[in-house]
Amino acid sequence: MLITLRPKYSFKVPVEAECINPSLFAEKSTMEIAKLQVWEGNRKRTLSDLFKITRETPNPLEKVTIKIAGDVNKVRRIGSKMSTGEITVNGNAGMHLGEEMKGGIIKVTGNADSWTGSMMKDGTIEIMGDAGDYIGAPYRGSTQGMGGGIIIIHGNAGNEVGCYMKTGLIRIGGNVGQFVGVHMRNGTIQVKGNSEGRAGAQMLKGKIVISGCIPSILPSFTIDRITPTVKVDGEKVEGPFYRFIGDLAENGNGKLFVSKAKNPNLGVFEEYL
Amino acid sequence: MPVVSNVTCPVCGSFCDDIEITVKNDVIVKVKNACAMGEAKFLNYASHRQTKPLIRKNGELVEVSLKEAVQKAAEILASAKYPILYGWSNTSCEAIRVGLELAEEVGGVIDNTSTVCHGPSILSIQDIGISSCTLGQLRHRADLIFYWGSNPWSAHPRHIDRYTTFAEGRFQKSAWRGYLSRLTGILSKKRLHRAVNLGLGRQTPSPPETELRLPSTLLQNKRKMIVVDVRKTRSAEIADYFLQVKPNKDYELLQALRMLVRDEELDVDKVTGIPVETLEEIVEIMIGCELGILFFGLGLTMSQGKHRNIDAALSLVRDLNRRTKFLIMPMRGHFNVTGVNVVFTWQTGYPYAVDFSHGYPRYNPGETSVVDILCRGESDAALVVASDPVAHFPNVAAQKLVEKPLVVIDPQVTPTSIMADVVIPSAFVGIEVEGTAYRMDHVPLPLKKVVEPPTTCLSDKEVLQKILGEVRRLRRNHN
Numbered sequence: 001m002l003i004t005l006r007p008k009y010s011f012k013v014p015v016e017a018e019c020i021n022p023s024l025f026a027e028k029s030t031m032e033i034a035k036l037q038v039w040e041g042n043r044k045r046t047l048s049d050l051f052k053i054t055r056e057t058p059n060p061l062e063k064v065t066i067k068i069a070g071d072v073n074k075v076r077r078i079g080s081k082m083s084t085g086e087i088t089v090n091g092n093a094g095m096h097l098g099e100e101m102k103g104g105i106i107k108v109t110g111n112a113d114s115w116t117g118s119m120m121k122d123g124t125i126e127i128m129g130d131a132g133d134y135i136g137a138p139y140r141g142s143t144q145g146m147g148g149g150i151i152i153i154h155g156n157a158g159n160e161v162g163c164y165m166k167t168g169l170i171r172i173g174g175n176v177g178q179f180v181g182v183h184m185r186n187g188t189i190q191v192k193g194n195s196e197g198r199a200g201a202q203m204l205k206g207k208i209v210i211s212g213c214i215p216s217i218l219p220s221f222t223i224d225r226i227t228p229t230v231k232v233d234g235e236k237v238e239g240p241f242y243r244f245i246g247d248l249a250e251n252g253n254g255k256l257f258v259s260k261a262k263n264p265n266l267g268v269f270e271e272y273l
Numbered sequence: 274m275p276v277v278s279n280v281t282c283p284v285c286g287s288f289c290d291d292i293e294i295t296v297k298n299d300v301i302v303k304v305k306n307a308c309a310m311g312e313a314k315f316l317n318y319a320s321h322r323q324t325k326p327l328i329r330k331n332g333e334l335v336e337v338s339l340k341e342a343v344q345k346a347a348e349i350l351a352s353a354k355y356p357i358l359y360g361w362s363n364t365s366c367e368a369i370r371v372g373l374e375l376a377e378e379v380g381g382v383i384d385n386t387s388t389v390c391h392g393p394s395i396l397s398i399q400d401i402g403i404s405s406c407t408l409g410q411l412r413h414r415a416d417l418i419f420y421w422g423s424n425p426w427s428a429h430p431r432h433i434d435r436y437t438t439f440a441e442g443r444f445q446k447s448a449w450r451g452y453l454s455r456l457t458g459i460l461s462k463k464r465l466h467r468a469v470n471l472g473l474g475r476q477t478p479s480p481p482e483t484e485l486r487l488p489s490t491l492l493q494n495k496r497k498m499i500v501v502d503v504r505k506t507r508s509a510e511i512a513d514y515f516l517q518v519k520p521n522k523d524y525e526l527l528q529a530l531r532m533l534v535r536d537e538e539l540d541v542d543k544v545t546g547i548p549v550e551t552l553e554e555i556v557e558i559m560i561g562c563e564l565g566i567l568f569f570g571l572g573l574t575m576s577q578g579k580h581r582n583i584d585a586a587l588s589l590v591r592d593l594n595r596r597t598k599f600l601i602m603p604m605r606g607h608f609n610v611t612g613v614n615v616v617f618t619w620q621t622g623y624p625y626a627v628d629f630s631h632g633y634p635r636y637n638p639g640e641t642s643v644v645d646i647l648c649r650g651e652s653d654a655a656l657v658v659a660s661d662p663v664a665h666f667p668n669v670a671a672q673k674l675v676e677k678p679l680v681v682i683d684p685q686v687t688p689t690s691i692m693a694d695v696v697i698p699s700a701f702v703g704i705e706v707e708g709t710a711y712r713m714d715h716v717p718l719p720l721k722k723v724v725e726p727p728t729t730c731l732s733d734k735e736v737l738q739k740i741l742g743e744v745r746r747l748r749r750n751h752n
Contacts, residue, residue: 201528201581
């Protein structure tokens with residue numbers, strides 16, 4: 001069952017649409033879907049006020065796929081708490097994409113905003129463009145970060161990727177901002193590009209692999225060894241890598257792998273091996 | 274001439290409560306005990322003010338009646354889909370309370386100046402927790418005072434004098450004598466340096482800002498002050514020791530200090546250019562103190578790392594409390610910025626960046642904070658109370674703010690009020706109207722009325738009540 005949503009106009013104020021959820025759509029007729037409530041700023045609207053809704057294959061037995069044809073960078077909480085099905089956004093997506101999702105797939109052809117995959121438990125999110133800050137992070141004040149699933153960002157990501165991450169995998173194809181893996185409890189983060197620094201700050205466990213450049217390593221990390229390769233989700237990533245342990249200021253035992261070839265500035269650490 | 278004593282000073286977060294004001298013919302003629310900033314406000318507050326309400330008509334601000342201005346403001350706010358209500362730190366708790374009611378009524382986002390100052394501190398306090406106290410305790414007991422990324426000599430001029438290093442406490446004596454001898458030493462050294470240069474006809478480089486060896490005064494059993502900053506400020510000049518940190522490297526320094534407090538070894542010889550031996554000596558002094566306090570300012574909250582810098586500072590104090598007694602306190606800027614966080618929290622559960630668009634309070638700085646909303650161009654109207662965001666916000670945010678209908682309630686003529694569509698001048702709280710405000714250590718104190726306001730100026734609270742009443746009337750008629 002393919003349901004297509006086309007924005008009727010360009011949204012100016014934030015739109016909260018956590019009802020855009022394949023699990024929820026599966027139980028409803030097109031009329032019922034059209035009447036689902038969304039918020040446009042402080043005004044209550046129905047989904048059909050904001051989107052033109054079409055159901056292309058009305059076979060209720062098939063997996064539900066929601067296709068959003070258009071830019072929805074102001075639309076927040078798309079796919080929130082979804083557990084099955086697929087959402088494809090042909091354009092940019094707004095904040096809290098796939099928040100607390102438990103299963104299914106979300107694909108975005110453009111960019112995603114901050115808090116993508118916030119507190120997700122399972123499923124896959126794939127962003128072809130860039131993403132904002134706090135990827136997989138919990139809401140303010142919570143220490144319950146990403147608890148499973150996979151987030152793949154082909155472009156760059158902002159600050160605090162994987163904040164308070166508990167388990168799961170985040171792959172960043174481009175560069176990341178500061179504090180990747182801050183307060184990380186476990187799980188794996190792979191960065192194919194550069195990091196702006198402070199990687200693994202206050203992490204307790206888990207693995208961060210940075211294949212690009214990093215300006216410096218925090219003083220609360222200690223060098224452990226140089227390793228030729230590192231495994232990320234079963235795949236071998238060719239190195240060599242410096243392996244640091246930290247964050248010792250938190251009694252942490254996280255592993256931070258940083259490319260040796262791309263970071264000659266870290267050569268000073270070799271005398272401590 | 275009547276003298277009003279124990280007046281609180283409506284300027285900075287120190288919120289001094291010992292000001293004496295002499296009034297003649299309802300005009301303030303003399304101010305005693307205040308710092309230069311406080312005295313300037315009490316003596317000159319009325320110099321540049323607007324007393325009549327204004328509405329922009331055909332591109333020009335024209336004088337109108339209060340009723341018309343209130344009606345226009347209410348129409349703007351009631352018709353907006355996502356209005357923002359910003360400011361609040363320079364008004365009374367009573368006005369803030371009405372402001373929150375108005376934000377709920379119009380379904381807007383209400384935010385205060387914490388969003389551009391100590392908002393990151395609040396985020397970290399929510400994550401880590403805080404060991405704090407009142408300034409009175411520090412005045413009497415603190416023997417090691419840290420100012421990190423803060424310049425109280427210029428921004429909170431009486432803070433050092435009333436509450437910390439130069440205060441005469443019951444258990445800790447003032448350190449002003451040490452300061453005088455140090456100042457004499459510094460001046461002699463500078464004169465000698467100049468004389469040598471003149472005598473030899475050459476320009477030798479100045480001595481380094483940071484002495485890598487700690488002075489012997491830090492080892493004496495008396496009150497000590499250490500300043501950590503990126504440049505040698507006036508506060509750093511009077512400190513026993515100035516530790517110069519490279520810009521945006523505070524997080525690294527704090528984490529290194531945490532490692533040393535926990536008896537961990539550092540792999541590196543220097544952290545942000547400071548030798549590890551120097552840091553070890555500083556940590557020894559920290560652990561050896563009886564009661565230490567770390568005051569931190571915007572140098573820590575608004576440099577790279579923001580709330581993670583505060584995470585590290587709060588964690589450092591937590592670690593130190595395993596070895597000694599140590600406390601930490603943000604140096605709040607406006608006189609009632611602490612009060613605005615307190616009132617917001619007791620009314621909504623959240624200290625700033627509160628979004629009422631769904632009818633109940635939600636909070637997520639970055640998403641619901643006013644600067645971010647403006648930069649994304651999401652708001653469609655704004656109310657600014659007792660603040661000047663056009664002068665202080667990032668350029669893009671200020672541009673977006675003035676593009677949409679803007680209502681300003683402020684006694685002063687500011688860049689924001691000049692750009693507004695509706696201006697409602699109010700009376701100066703703490704001078705012309707009374708109220709309540711919170712000092713930086715969360716102690717509530719009364720704001721006094723010392724002179725009468727102009728007949729055309731109501732208090733912020735009264736103006737907001739009128740707008741709220743008008744919004745409710747419009748809503749009733751609409752329904």
